[in-house]
Amino acid sequence: MDVSFMAFSRLAFGHWEGQPLYALADLGIPQRLAQARSCADLAAELGCPAEALERLLDCAVAQKLLVCEAGRYGNSELSARFLTEDSSESLLSWIRIMDRWKRPWAQLAEAVRQGAAVDNQAKWLGEDPQFMRDFILGMHQFAARSGPQFAEALKDLPVRRLIDVGGGAGTYSIALCAARPEARAEILDLAPVVDITRETARAAGLAERVTARVADYRHDEFGADADALLFSNVLHQESAGVCRSMLARALRALRAGGTLLVQGYFLSEDRRAPQFTTLHNLSALALWDGGRSWTVGDMQALIAAAGFERQAVLRQESSGFCLLSAAKL
């Protein structure tokens, strides 16, 4: 077997593999397969030709997204867990976002040619409420799994009051407050987002201790006397100048002895690894104007220049996902 050819072909065919998943989600098929059904029955409900639908269903069986027994299609463990609305592990919002992003990703060469996003997603966040809701809830669905590790990484820090800047649905604040009965968190985000934040806090039974406030993190002050301030998955969206300004305001918002937390995907110092973060860096180019992935060294230099001390890496994963900390003395 020519292993190099196999690996190369896999890359070349790579964009085929996710398409059946997106189509299943788009057509709402796992939702309609709570009970196993024949293809003809499902095709009649969807109003599509049974022969075309059968090809999709059979490919989904090959990908272990569906099962088929005695001519009736049903959900596999994967689709029941991740592709149905009512599952507590649903990733449907996130899958719809990935589906949407395949279009700007397909124009990556153009993004490189022009050195800017081909379809800036920030614009759609403001203009398309369904996209904004899927984006915020999709990130929550994806990130919620790492919430407990986030809370665990902070176990030695005294955090009674956290400010979570650009906190979205409040994933990490909710994880911290669920693990620490003494903790309270305030999430700062854009106006249309904070209603969703309040919804997720209520659903987690933490509406009293996880609150949300409208703020534009590019210009507004973040507050005062916080024990900890979190930038999770936000600094890669911004230029170095905006990051400097945000770090300066973070210093003002913390009490003496308070902790800055910066979480996100970081590149190796030569910027060529880990592979996932090199893709994340391209996503920042093609989808978001002005963003880029940082190396831990670059980020720590920005943090030190803002006046923070005692820097540490609290968590580091092979994907490049890291949690950095620094103290205001």
Ligand SMILES: C[S@@+](CC[C@H](N)C(=O)[O-])C[C@H]1O[C@@H](n2cnc3c(N)ncnc32)[C@H](O)[C@@H]1O
């Ligand atoms: C990639 S999400 C990260 C959400 C969350 N912190 C997490 O780690 O899952 C980026 C967040 O930044 C918010 N955001 C973008 N621009 C912002 C701005 N100018 N002011 C406040 N929040 C902003 C978005 O609404 C979104 O919730």
